[in-house]
Amino acid sequence: MSRRKNRLKSGERQEGKMKGDSSVALQAQEEIIEMKDVFSVKLKRRRFAGQKKGGTLLGITIFKCLNKEENKLTDCAVHLNNLSEDHCQSWFRHLKEILNGFQNRPKSLKVFVNPSSHKREATHIYYEKVAPLFKLADIKTDVTVTEYEGHALSVLKEFELQAFDGVVCVGGDGSVSEVAHGLLLRAQIDAGKDADYVSKPVRAPVPLGVIPAGTTNVLAHTLYGIKHAVTATLHIVMGHIQAVDVCTFSTPSKLLRFGFSAMFGFGARTLALAEKHRWMPSSQRKDFAFIKTLADLKPEECELSFLPLQILQEDSHEKDRLNNGSMALIVVQNTSRTEFIKHLKRYTSAKNQFNFPFVETYTVREVKVQPRLKSGPDARENVCLNAEGNHPWNIDGDLMKGASEVHVRVHPQLIDLYGVNTDDLESSPATCNCI
Numbered sequence: 001m002s003r004r005k006n007r008l009k010s011g012e013r014q015e016g017k018m019k020g021d022s023s024v025a026l027q028a029q030e031e032i033i034e035m036k037d038v039f040s041v042k043l044k045r046r047r048f049a050g051q052k053k054g055g056t057l058l059g060i061t062i063f064k065c066l067n068k069e070e071n072k073l074t075d076c077a078v079h080l081n082n083l084s085e086d087h088c089q090s091w092f093r094h095l096k097e098i099l100n101g102f103q104n105r106p107k108s109l110k111v112f113v114n115p116s117s118h119k120r121e122a123t124h125i126y127y128e129k130v131a132p133l134f135k136l137a138d139i140k141t142d143v144t145v146t147e148y149e150g151h152a153l154s155v156l157k158e159f160e161l162q163a164f165d166g167v168v169c170v171g172g173d174g175s176v177s178e179v180a181h182g183l184l185l186r187a188q189i190d191a192g193k194d195a196d197y198v199s200k201p202v203r204a205p206v207p208l209g210v211i212p213a214g215t216t217n218v219l220a221h222t223l224y225g226i227k228h229a230v231t232a233t234l235h236i237v238m239g240h241i242q243a244v245d246v247c248t249f250s251t252p253s254k255l256l257r258f259g260f261s262a263m264f265g266f267g268a269r270t271l272a273l274a275e276k277h278r279w280m281p282s283s284q285r286k287d288f289a290f291i292k293t294l295a296d297l298k299p300e301e302c303e304l305s306f307l308p309l310q311i312l313q314e315d316s317h318e319k320d321r322l323n324n325g326s327m328a329l330i331v332v333q334n335t336s337r338t339e340f341i342k343h344l345k346r347y348t349s350a351k352n353q354f355n356f357p358f359v360e361t362y363t364v365r366e367v368k369v370q371p372r373l374k375s376g377p378d379a380r381e382n383v384c385l386n387a388e389g390n391h392p393w394n395i396d397g398d399l400m401k402g403a404s405e406v407h408v409r410v411h412p413q414l415i416d417l418y419g420v421n422t423d424d425l426e427s428s429p430a431t432c433n434c435i
């Protein structure tokens with residue numbers, strides 16, 4: 001058996017023989033290949049340079065998804081040598097039939113690529129690492145490279161969603177949030193709901209996939225346990241799906257946004273300052289805004305009310321999951337800058353993260369935040385402060401300016417995301433280089 005160059009750059013290859021008649025497993029060099037790990041099968045032919053059709057049949061090649069170390073997935077080619085056209089064609093048809101039977105695997109995807117994410121590498125990542133795997137898996141794609149902020153949202157409001165099995169976003173958290181919001185908004189419009197006030201939203205009709213290519217990729221990290229475009233692509237190709245809770249953020253009169261997470265106070269003010277300095281390179285801008293907001297740290301005058309979730313003792317192991325109909329509310333108040341920095345330093349660690357007397361944590365279903373307006377001689381400040389958007393929110397990394405009272409509600413399992421239950425993944429800590 002001779003070894004030839006692998007057709008996939010990132011993959012590995014093995015060789016073996018087709019023998020017997022097995023519907024779910026093949027044997028290649030002592031290794032059992034389970035069909036649930038296979039995402040593509042091709043007839044393997046010897047062709048001359050430039051030859052597109054025909055060629056001598058050599059066997060079939062099976063492409064499977066391999067679980068590498070630390071949550072990393074990669075693709076791998078297994079060559080099964082057989083010179084009989086009839087034999088290969090019959091195996092090929094049979095294996096294709098099995099692959100077509102996997103329900104959640106997409107056959108057609110709408111893809112949004114944000115070319116401005118991070119250091120402008122999203123387009124390269126998509127065409128070099130993601131698109132070849134989609135092609136190999138025979139997934140049809142319709143790609144929109146976004147031209148401005150809000151472009152994905154306007155496309156999502158108009159296009160023929162029924163033609164696709166899923167939507168994919170290549171970018172950072174801001175882009176994913178815009179696409180998730182657009183997908184859910186579109187679902188409400190299609191269901192005949194008032195998009196300005198949605199009390200019981202309907203689910204997104206198709207799953208959303210996230211290819212990490214941004215400055216912050218928290219959502220991708222949560223779904224795949226790693227920032228790795230090939231891993232994310234293979235989760236999509238293999239149809240790994242999980243239902244995830246989504247929140248609505250509304251003022252008393254208007255739905256602001258569907259989103260996964262939000263910050264009010266320090267995290268929002270940092271983002272607002274960073275947005276004012278868009279001319280700076282992305283990482284510098286964020287570090288600058290972080291340090292400056294920390295230096296000017298002041299408490300946010302507001303009233304906070306919330307509806308706690310009663311978790312039964314036997315269900316308490318579910319408290320960390322992404323789809324149990326609850327939110328974690330973390331309140332930091334009445335503390336000094338020094339103590340606050342200690343809290344921030346521990347923020348990314350899973351151990352004793354919130355173990356400070358000035359940090360309170362609650363498991364809740366609803367939260368209301370009402371900025372407290374000034375009275376007496378300072379009351380005139382309210383008008384100019386609100387006009388400047390002085391009560392900003394950071395919703396999934398996107399800035400919402402000037403909102404008055406904001407009502408946050410969690411809606412269980414409102415969207416399907418490609419990925420796995422992160423409880424099953426090995427966790428790797430996030431880091432911050434400013435403090």
Ligand SMILES: Nc1ncnc2c1ncn2[C@@H]1O[C@H](COP(=O)(O)OP(=O)(O)OP(=O)(O)O)[C@@H](O)[C@H]1O
Pocket residue numbers: 114115116117118119146147148149150151170171172173174175176178213214215216282397398
């Ligand atoms: N062509 C474009 N030019 C400018 N902004 C765009 C473009 N396409 C999309 N956007 C917007 O860019 C924002 C940020 O994108 P994304 O989160 O992918 O990148 P990022 O590098 O993580 O962002 P940030 O620098 O804000 O952290 C999104 O809100 C999106 O709406």
